Amino acid sequence: MLDELYKEIILDHYKSPRNRGKASKVDFHAHGVNPLCGDDIELTLTVDRDIIEEVKFDGHGCSISQASASILTETLVGLTLDQAHTKIEHVKSLFKGNDIVTEDLGDIEALQGVRKFPVRIKCATLAWNALQLSLQNSATGQSTAYSDE
Amino acid sequence: MxxxxxxxxxxxxxxxxxxxxxxxxxxxxxxHDKPLIYLDNAASSQKPEFVIKTINNYYSYEHSNVHRGIHHLSQQATQQYEQAREKVANFIGANHSHEIIWTRGTTEAINLVAYSWGQNNLKQGDVIIISTCEHHSNIVPWQLICELTGATLRHLPLDSHDKSFNLNKLAEMLTPNTRMIALTHMSNVLGTITDLSKVVELARHNGSLVLADGAQSVPHIPVNVAELGIDFLAFSGHKMLGPTGIGCLYGREELLEDMPPYQGGGDMIETVTMSQSTWNQLPYKFEAGTPNIAGAIGLGAAVDYLEHLxxxxxxxxxxxxxxxxxxxxxxxxxxxxxxxxxxxxxxxxxxxxxxxxxxxxxxxxxxxxxxxxxxxxxxxxxxxxxxxxxxxxxxxxxxxxxxxxxxxxxxxxxxxxxxxxx
Missing domain, CATH: 3.90.1150.10 (Aspartate Aminotransferase, domain 1)
Incomplete structure (x- = not known):
């Protein structure tokens, strides 16, 4: 049962996170916290002419939240901001089990195990929710951290 | 030793x-096909068959609304409900059963004191002391009443070494403006037991009251409010083998007498006219509406079980x-x-x-x-x-x-x- 949640890919991202740190030039900044479990994720993005060039993450939390943030950084590089919006929506509904996979999602597929562990869905979605809020805020000129309560 | x-x-x-x-x-x-090892008792305890059967029996054969009923079932339900109050009063060493107010749990009990006692007794310049290791339910109600009354909320820091309460520090913090010291009796995180007798001794010198959050202590250690000398004790039924949704506030009679009602409604009044009402006696003044009868009776059964052990x-x-x-x-x-x-x-x-x-x-x-x-x-x-x-x-x-x-x-x-x- 545990193996469905903690797939090898997840544990690999957790132990060897990709793109940990801060982007060289910060065009977008997102902060997500889950007060219940103390998870805390900071995302920084470099965007050049609407294309996401670099995504970095920092923070601490459970294996699912950290692996998911690591996967996010790899997923979004090279996308336009619009494409990133669409991708985030799609990934979030995959985690919740509202959507089916119609394309090759790479490592994201490994995170779908959270569907069977409802309390862990918010761990997987934390980084994605935080970035979504940051992108929406930048469109409206606001600045608030995403808090999963 | x-x-x-x-x-x-x-x-x-x-x-x-x-x-x-x-x-x-x-x-x-x-x-998951493994024998259950339940180690989440600080959140909520499990229930013995005796408690479950008592509640089941009440709903199956004995249920009616309490108080003012002329018929047999209502009188029987009232009797059981009030017996449960007496059991709880004896269990914690209260002088009178009317010093036991039924609440939904510890949280509501602390809110009751914060609002009812606080609105009558707190003003700008007054100080409430809590500690860094309180449950949110013994922090937030005080923040809210301090905001309403202008009183100040201060916190007792923990000993940096073992995170226990530093009672010398508490003595230093006390001033004639300190009106209430509200502390956990047993930390829900660290397990630390507070020496409440010493806290009471310090408080008496300054004319401050003491409220103890007994959510973790009452289920696990003998607690006697008269011996401890505390003014208020809040605790929950579901952490001590009883059902959820029932808990208690113990308050010293003279303090409760002076406090205004917390909620208005049926059962808590003496007379009602369209312009004003007068309040029922203790404990009913604080128990508006149809109470959690099965909860109280279930908690009474839990007390019986614990006393049997x-x-x-x-x-x-x-x-x-x-x-x-x-x-x-x-x-x-x-x-x-x-x-x-x-x-x-x-x-x-x-x-x-x-x-x-x-x-x-x-x-x-x-x-x-x-x-x-x-x-x-x-x-x-x-x-x-x-x-x-x-x-x-x-x-x-x-x-x-x-x-x-x-x-x-x-x-x-x-x-x-x-x-x-x-």
Missing amino acids: DSHKSIQNLSIPELDVDAVRKDFPILQTTI GMESVRAHSHKLNSYAISALSEIDQISIYGPRNPSVRGGVFSFNHADIHPHDLGQVLDSKGVAIRAGHHCAQPLMAELGVGSTARASFYIYNTQSEIDELCAAIKSAGEFFSK
Whole structure:
């Protein structure tokens, strides 16, 4: 049962996170916290002419939240901001089990195990929710951290 | 001092844990095909068949609304309901049963005092003292009433070494403006037991009142409000073998007499006209609306069960498990335990962290082995900040837990360590 949640890919991202740190030039900044479990994720993005060039993450939390943030950084590089919006929506509904996979999602597929562990869905979605809020805020000129309560 | 020995020397009958376990239907079940090892008692205890049957019987054959009923069932329900109040009053050593106010739980009991006592007694310049290790339910109500009245909320810092209360520091903080000291009797994170008699002694010198959050203490150690000298005690039924949705506020009679009602409605009035109302006597002044009758009767049954075991025996069993857990958990290199090491000054609540595993991941792996623990901030974010962690894992024991279950817990922690290092 545990193996469905903690797939090898997840544990690999957790132990060897990709793109940990801060982007060289910060065009977008997102902060997500889950007060219940103390998870805390900071995302920084470099965007050049609407294309996401670099995504970095920092923070601490459970294996699912950290692996998911690591996967996010790899997923979004090279996308336009619009494409990133669409991708985030799609990934979030995959985690919740509202959507089916119609394309090759790479490592994201490994995170779908959270569907069977409802309390862990918010761990997987934390980084994605935080970035979504940051992108929406930048469109409206606001600045608030995403808090999963 | 070998305090374990000294407790045993008092010839307190040892709990027959095998017999106790047979009384709890849920302990005969399996989780993920493994026998349930329930170590989340600080959040809520399980229920013995005696309590379940009492509630079931009440709803099956004895239910009616209480008070003012002419018919047989109503009188019988009222009698049982009021008997439960007497049982609880005796259990905590209150002088009168009308000093027991039924609430939904500890949280509502503290809110009742904060609002009702606070609105009549607090003004700008007055000070309420709480501590860094309070549950949110003994922080937020005070923040709200301080905002309303202009009073100031101050917090007693914890000893930097063992995170116990520094009562010398409390003495320094007290001024004639201190109106209330509201402290946990047993920390829901660290298990630390507060020396309430000393707190009361300090408070008396300054004319301050003392409220104790007894959510964790009343289920686990003998608590006598008269001996402790405290003014208010708040606790919950569901952590002491009773149902959810019922709890108590104990308040000293003269304090409760002076406090205005907390909610208005039926049962709490004496007379009502369209322009004004007069209040019913204690305890009904604070019990508006149809109460949680089955809850009160169920809690009365839980008190019967605990008294049958004997609270000294309950405490001795907890002491035995605590000593065992401290040494067993200490043997796992990656585990750090928070709170005091001395089993005599703590209850059976153990918060800990694993050097390599986040508490949620640890809780998840333990769950797959049938071991139920809690992971998170335990509604004590200021304490988490003080400990420098976002969350902890927490195992908490009760009368039905055994040393072999602690062995299983440790084995499961070790296996989680292997799982995450593979």
